[in-house]
Amino acid sequence: MEFTAQQLGQYNGSDPSKPIYVALKGRVFDVTTGSSFYGPGGAYTMFAGKDASRALAKMSKNEEDIISSLDGLSEKEIGVLNDWEKKFEAKYPVVGRVVS
Ligand code: HEM
Numbered sequence: 001m002e003f004t005a006q007q008l009g010q011y012n013g014s015d016p017s018k019p020i021y022v023a024l025k026g027r028v029f030d031v032t033t034g035s036s037f038y039g040p041g042g043a044y045t046m047f048a049g050k051d052a053s054r055a056l057a058k059m060s061k062n063e064e065d066i067i068s069s070l071d072g073l074s075e076k077e078i079g080v081l082n083d084w085e086k087k088f089e090a091k092y093p094v095v096g097r098v099v100s
Contacts, residue, residue, distance in 0.1 A: 001096030003028055005051070008098055012049025013039040021095065023051035024085050026068060029092040051098055057081035068098065 003021075008028065011021035019032040020039060031038050031048070038048040046061055051068035057077040058065055070078065 001028075002099045003096055004099060008051070009049040013042075013045060019095075020048050022047050022049075022088075023053070023068070023098050024056065024088055025053050025070075025081070026051065026098045027094050028096045028098060029088050030095045031088075031092050034092070053081060056084040 003023075008021055008023060011018055013020045013035065019030050020035055021028050022031045022038060023029065036042055037044045039045060042048075044061070046063065046066060047055060050066050052066055053068050053070060054073070055061065055065040055067075057070065057073050057080050059080065070081070073081070
């Protein structure tokens with residue numbers, strides 16, 4: 001399944017009847033089983049319905065970092081992102097990709 005950024009945004013946990021999605025490097029993961037993290041009131045709810053690649057690479061919750069761009073990231077930050085990707089792959093199903 002393909003999602004535009006806007007479509008992805010509908011899976012941000014605000015509608016309890018919908019799954020919660022977080023994208024990493026353009027791949028959309030169904031993180032609904034992690035709703036305690038990503039659902040309303042969760043510590044990482046700001047990532048829900050977004051491609052959080054840059055934020056995860058930088059270990060940042062700042063709004064300006066919650067984007068897909070990897071521009072200018074250090075090798076270390078790319079390594080952090082790849083570790084998150086492995087964690088997500090092991091824990092959550094992939095449901096599609098983000099398209100522009
Ligand atoms: C003092 C700072 C922090 C502490 C003590 C902390 C602690 C934790 C703990 C205990 C978990 C649960 C791990 C598990 O049960 O698998 C977790 C998960 C997570 N943390 Fe943090 N964290 C901190 C900061 C951050 C920051 C700044 C980010 C920004 C990227 C972040 C991103 C995440 C994410 C995305 C998860 C959820 C992973 C999943 O879906 O399983 N954390 N954190």
